[in-house]
Amino acid sequence: MGECSGNIDDGETRECTVEDYFVSVNATVTDTDGDTIPEATDNCPTNPNPAQIDSDGDGIGDACHNCQLDIGNMCDLDIDGDGVNNGVDNCPEVFNPNQLDTDGNSQGNACQK
Numbered sequence: 001m002g003e004c005s006g007n008i009d010d011g012e013t014r015e016c017t018v019e020d021y022f023v024s025v026n027a028t029v030t031d032t033d034g035d036t037i038p039e040a041t042d043n044c045p046t047n048p049n050p051a052q053i054d055s056d057g058d059g060i061g062d063a064c065h066n067c068q069l070d071i072g073n074m075c076d077l078d079i080d081g082d083g084v085n086n087g088v089d090n091c092p093e094v095f096n097p098n099q100l101d102t103d104g105n106s107q108g109n110a111c112q113k
Contacts, residue, residue, distance in 0.1 A: 030039050035048040043052050044061030053062045065075050065087065075087030082089070082097040090099050091108030100109045 033048045035050040039045040044064035047063035049061045049063035082095045086092040091111035094110040096110035
């Protein structure tokens with residue numbers, strides 16, 4: 001398997017073992033979200049998405065978008081500047097940071113006349 005240097009506390013070089021190989025690979029490959037896709041190639045490293053679906057082709061997995069189909073990347077924008085991304089804003093074109101919806105119809109009070 002080749003030589004392993006620095007694997008022993010005294011810096012001694014020795015023949016690599018299968019265990020050394022797996023320890024080495026696991027140390028350099030991280031998968032924080034646990035979807036079996038290494039972060040270096042995961043299009044959404046913070047949310048599990050083993051299929052790596054990217055419906056709008058922007059290089060960011062659907063699992064990282066506020067909306068599943070984000071044509072033009074509008075879901076991650078905040079058009080009205082209220083601190084709530086369009087994908088979850090109950091009134092995306094009118095400033096309403098509190099997202100107040102007193103009648104419970106999923107449309108913010110700021111958008112109702």
